[in-house]
Amino acid sequence: MQSPELMTIQKYAAKKRLSIHTVVKKTMNGELPIVTKEENGKEVTYIVITPQVQNNPAEASNQNPEETIEIDYKKEYDALHKEYLILKTKYEKLLERQ
Numbered sequence: 001m002q003s004p005e006l007m008t009i010q011k012y013a014a015k016k017r018l019s020i021h022t023v024v025k026k027t028m029n030g031e032l033p034i035v036t037k038e039e040n041g042k043e044v045t046y047i048v049i050t051p052q053v054q055n056n057p058a059e060a061s062n063q064n065p066e067e068t069i070e071i072d073y074k075k076e077y078d079a080l081h082k083e084y085l086i087l088k089t090k091y092e093k094l095l096e097r098q
Contacts, residue, residue: 006035006046023047 007015012032013023026032033048 005049007049009045009047012047012049 009020009023009027012018013020016023023032027034027045027047033050035046035048036043037046038044
């Protein structure tokens, strides 16, 4: 198993194409694991990058096709469209009341 990699907030933001503010918010919310180290008398915050474990391709191909879910897209579209029309008429009635 490989040891986790450390990356500064600025480098992580540049790599993931995020703003530094967004990365700081994610660290504050606990979405990203951080480590604080002292270097040259200053505290530096690093984001812990854990190496992703790659799935064995042989295991992925062993999945049964019966386990996949079949979706009837026409039926689902019709159900969503019906719900949309109901909501649209309710919205129009609300607008007429005002």
